[in-house]
Amino acid sequence: MTARTLAPWIGKRALGAVLTVLVASVLIYGALRLVPGDPVLAVTSGRRLTPDQITALRHAYGLDKGFAQGYLAWIGDALQLNLGRSLTYQTSVTSLIGSRLGVSGLLIAYSAVLAIAVGAGVALVSAVKGGLADRIATVAASLTTATPPFVAAIVLLSVFAVGLGWFPSTGAGSGLTDRLWHLTLPAVAMAIAAFGVLARVGNAAFADELGREHVTAARSRGVDGAALIRRHVVRNALGPLLTVIGVLVASLFVGTAVIETAFGLDGVGSLLVTSVSRRDFPVVQGIALFGVLLFVVVNTLVDLALPFIDPRVTVGGPRR
Amino acid sequence: MTVLEKESAIRPDALGIDGLTLGIGSGASAVPLLDGVTVRVGRGETVGLVGESGSGKSLTARAALGMFPRGARATGAVTVAGVDVLAAGRAALRDLRRTRASMIFQDPRAAINPVRRVGDYLTEGLRARGVPSREAAATALELLEQVGIRDPRGALRRHPHEFSGGMLQRVVIAGALSTEPDVLLADEPTTALDVTTQAEVIALLKEMQRTRGTGMLFVTHDLDLAAAICDRVYVMYAGRIVEEAAGTALFSAPAHPYTKALLEASPPVHGDRTEIKAIKGRPRSLAEAPSGCAFRDRCPLAGDDCAASVPATRAHGTSAVACVRPEEVAR
Structure with missing residues (x-):
């Protein structure tokens, strides 16, 4: 793989990512237009608005223009990080999301680290040891995958926050240590389902590599123990693992909606929930767009990393 | 040194x-x-x-x-x-x-x-x-x-x-x-x-x-x-050594019926085209082999004495062979 073949390939990937975001943005914008009747009246029903406000809103969201024109105006603003103003908070949606991103970002990172460390660790041990360890890991993975995050949240809250009192039940705390302490239970609640997926996929990937002839061949050369596992099993299983991790991190973002509400955290997820219930559509649109962006960025990064992990992943399509 | x-x-x-x-x-x-x-x-x-x-x-x-x-x-x-x-x-x-x-x-x-x-x-x-x-x-x-x-x-x-x-x-x-x-x-x-x-x-x-x-x-x-x-x-054959021979002797004078059958089952590179004879039956693993000589159910020379016990390896010409009647195996 040389720089000459790499540059156009990265360009292609980036272009694909941009197109995905654009298509998603059309859908997100179009959802507002699909509301039967007058969108502004429908989404602001129950709110007392003066005719001037309504006209202003219609103008702000391009509802007085055609679909194409309206979309172009909206996406143009969005590209300049202007996602409109919240109907509830009367502040800009961008700053609203931005101010809550810290908590959500830390929560996602925290729970991703937990899920990856424990999930991949359990996967490796169960694949290498086999037997009883493997069966226990399989049962644990099935149980955790089948546990909805809100159930995990309730159990964790009642045991560790209410019962034992080891962790706070609500709030995000201040300062890094205090914040991590506050975010531990929510991070665990989110990581539980992700752990199951990683433990299963990781186990399959590791077991697959362990059964390969090149591992037997390495053993026959006197490579064993940690060096064998690290150099010939974990290294080779990184590709499939990273692909799953990419999807998982993006889905953790979706999971924040439930968890942040359950633990009373002021993050993007709880903002989404309140905004939906208050029909604050600029905020909902903004968060949806942000979610799509995050998903696409993470998965594009994973795609870009794969040729470096496995040189057989050819740059620019099949070549063999 | x-x-x-x-x-x-x-x-x-x-x-x-x-x-x-x-x-x-x-x-x-x-x-x-x-x-x-x-x-x-x-x-x-x-x-x-x-x-x-x-x-x-x-x-x-x-x-x-x-x-x-x-x-x-x-x-x-x-x-x-x-x-x-x-x-x-x-x-x-x-x-x-x-x-x-x-x-x-x-x-x-x-x-x-x-x-x-x-x-x-x-x-x-x-x-x-x-x-x-x-x-x-x-x-x-x-x-x-x-x-x-x-x-x-x-x-x-x-x-x-x-x-x-x-x-x-x-x-x-x-x-x-x-x-x-x-x-x-x-x-x-x-x-x-x-x-x-x-x-x-x-x-x-x-x-x-x-x-x-x-x-x-x-x-x-x-x-x-x-x-x-x-x-x-x-x-x-089936988890046992049935014949040991010098590379050259193996061809000219196979001592075990299985070796002979294998030779007859492969097409000759030189000389006239001869009929390729497949060995009847299918290869056995040791676990499913018959008692006595493991090859006896596929062997054209097998007799009752082959079932008695696993044939001991004995010298035959320059080779060593685990068969009770290697002298009957002529090419």
Whole structure:
């Protein structure tokens, strides 16, 4: 793989990512237009608005223009990080999301680290040891995958926050240590389902590599123990693992909606929930767009990393 | 004094397998795999191990490295350059594999880790032994040159998928020789290659082995190939050695009905086209073999005495054969 073949390939990937975001943005914008009747009246029903406000809103969201024109105006603003103003908070949606991103970002990172460390660790041990360890890991993975995050949240809250009192039940705390302490239970609640997926996929990937002839061949050369596992099993299983991790991190973002509400955290997820219930559509649109962006960025990064992990992943399509 | 000269004082065989019996499980559910296999490879000698799939050839070769199937129990004796393999602990086995015995696998594409560079593959064993990486790289470079890889310096930095099968098997051979082993275990090293490449790889193997005085156990199902390149050939059937003969004698005077049947089942390269006779029935593993001689249900010469007990190995001409009536086996 040389720089000459790499540059156009990265360009292609980036272009694909941009197109995905654009298509998603059309859908997100179009959802507002699909509301039967007058969108502004429908989404602001129950709110007392003066005719001037309504006209202003219609103008702000391009509802007085055609679909194409309206979309172009909206996406143009969005590209300049202007996602409109919240109907509830009367502040800009961008700053609203931005101010809550810290908590959500830390929560996602925290729970991703937990899920990856424990999930991949359990996967490796169960694949290498086999037997009883493997069966226990399989049962644990099935149980955790089948546990909805809100159930995990309730159990964790009642045991560790209410019962034992080891962790706070609500709030995000201040300062890094205090914040991590506050975010531990929510991070665990989110990581539980992700752990199951990683433990299963990781186990399959590791077991697959362990059964390969090149591992037997390495053993026959006197490579064993940690060096064998690290150099010939974990290294080779990184590709499939990273692909799953990419999807998982993006889905953790979706999971924040439930968890942040359950633990009373002021993050993007709880903002989404309140905004939906208050029909604050600029905020909902903004968060949806942000979610799509995050998903696409993470998965594009994973795609870009794969040729470096496995040189057989050819740059620019099949070549063999 | 070179290593070879020093060892010539005692000079144990490169590989000695004596009465190796291998089985998985115990009691009623026990599955026998090998029964009393005896194979000897002297220094600088090429010894063939021939048989159909499932006859236990690869199991026997892997036993030399102390690599047994999970849960298998082995009795008998296996020594590599004087080292008792069956009694060796983890560390001793590791040292054995790093220094005394190397295995060459059937498919080089499967036997080399695809995500690591060829240089890494070639130097891994040396570095694990404590050789500095610069020195290990120099050794690898030299070996690549010897096995005929163009641009060896560039090859070190390339990945396995950038090589052809034949070139990759040369890399595997270089890797196997990098530790200067006493014995090479070649497990069907040319089966996955096309015919012209086969000839090149065989020539290379023989050349490397001859110049280094390494013993080689050559596992193959190709009787003609074994007879052509091996000093001695062992024929295996259902987990037992049924015949041991010099490479040349095997062809002219097969002593076991199975060897004869195998020869008749392969098309001749030279001479008139003769009818190819298939062996009736299908290959047996030791677990499903009949009592007494394992070949008797497929053997045209079998009589009642064949069922009595497993025929003992006895001398017949220059060969050793496990058959009660080798004199009736004429070519």
